[in-house]
Amino acid sequence: MNTVGLKNNYKENIVPSLMKEFGYTSIMQVARLEKIVLNQGLGIAVADKKIIETAINEMTSITGQKAVATVSRKDISNFKVRKQMPIGVRVTLRGDRMYEFLERLIRVALPRIRDFKGIESKFDGRGNYTLGIQEQIIFPEINIDAISRLLGMNITFVTSAPTDEEGFALLKHFGLPFKQQN
Helix, strand or coil: CHHHHHHHHHHHHHHHHHHHCCCCCHHHHCCCCEEEEEEEEEEHHCCCCCHHHHHHHHHHHCCCCEEEEEECCCEHHHHHHHCCEEEEEEEECCCHHHHHHHHHHHHHHHHCCCCCCECCCCCCCCCEEEEEHHHHHHCCCCCCCHHHCCCCCCEEEEEEECCCCHHHHHHHCCCCCECCCH
C-alpha cells in the first residue's frame, strides 16, 4: 500500500517545515489532518428510494469504507420529508484510509476535473476546509456507463489547526492544488 508515502512525508517533511514556518517549539503544536468526511445531500431521494442505495454503493467504492445513510431529524411538509427518512450519504475516513483517499484525490481525481484551475482557499475560521465537487465521475472507481445521474459531494478536511492560516499551510504542504492568491 502506498499510504505509507503520504504519512511518512507528513512526519519527515511537512512537520519540520511547518515547525520552522510558524516557529513552534514542540512537534505536538504542528497541525495534523484528523479526518476526512465525504457527504452527499440527496434531497431528490424523497421521490426515489434507489438513489440512496446507488449513492451508498458509489461512496463505498470511492472510499473503500462502508457509507451510511443520513436521515432527516424532523418532518418538513413543503419538501415531502418525514422524520427518519434517508436524505443523504456520508463516510468518515481516519488513519491509513484517510491518507490513501487523500493521495488518490490529489493525484488522480482532481486532475480529471474539466477546466481545472485549482481549488478555492476558503476555510471555516477554525482551520478546517470543505471542498465541493459537482460530479462523482472524477473518481476512477465510478463506472460512467453505470451511473443514472450526476451527483455532487462535499469533502471536508478536519485539521487540528487553530487558525485558517495554519490549516491552509498544512493542506498546501499535503499537495492540495489551491488557486494562486493574487
